[in-house]
Amino acid sequence: MRTEAIDPPGITWLRVSPKYVTVRLAGWALSTLFLVALLCLPLVLVLNGVWQSFPLWLAVAVPAVTLLLALWRLLLIPRQVRAIGYAEREDDLLIRRGIFYQRTLVVPYGRMQYVDIGAGPVERALGLCTLKLHTASAGTNAEIPGLPAAEGARLREQLSARGEARLAGL
Numbered sequence: 001m002r003t004e005a006i007d008p009p010g011i012t013w014l015r016v017s018p019k020y021v022t023v024r025l026a027g028w029a030l031s032t033l034f035l036v037a038l039l040c041l042p043l044v045l046v047l048n049g050v051w052q053s054f055p056l057w058l059a060v061a062v063p064a065v066t067l068l069l070a071l072w073r074l075l076l077i078p079r080q081v082r083a084i085g086y087a088e089r090e091d092d093l094l095i096r097r098g099i100f101y102q103r104t105l106v107v108p109y110g111r112m113q114y115v116d117i118g119a120g121p122v123e124r125a126l127g128l129c130t131l132k133l134h135t136a137s138a139g140t141n142a143e144i145p146g147l148p149a150a151e152g153a154r155l156r157e158q159l160s161a162r163g164e165a166r167l168a169g170l
Helices: 020-039 041-047 056-083 121-126 149-168
Strands: 085-088 092-097 103-108 112-118 128-135 142-148
Touching: 020 041, 020 056, 020 121, 020 142, 041 056, 056 092, 092 142, 112 149, 121 128, 128 149, 142 149
Parallel strands: none
Antiparallel strands: 085 092, 092 103, 112 128, 128 142
């Protein structure tokens, strides 16, 4: 379902790299492995007779439900990545994300203080980066993850130049 508040008419969204799915999957696998292993600890203690008062059904149910929820999240990751987009307009940058709870963030070029690029080890291995926009507002979470490194560098320079031009006009 499309709403004009989230998808303004006439906007062509640029999408992030499909390789970003791999970055998200690596984070998912690491966090899921750690969480399920931690939640299996009571099961191990119950099965070894160390924690006899803990109900066996609960020791099995908690990690099982957590694993099912993690698998649901796994199925959503590719769609979440496809939902991330950005669009450069004359006076501002639009950033879109979300499947169920959709969000479009508008960052005016004149409000940008600086543009930051970062890349974790998995992103670097895939030639990707994350571009972060910093404004005067502490609540602004303007970032575009999963950009190819060359596009991230181009966008950083473009946004910096536009921001300086808008500030010079004030």
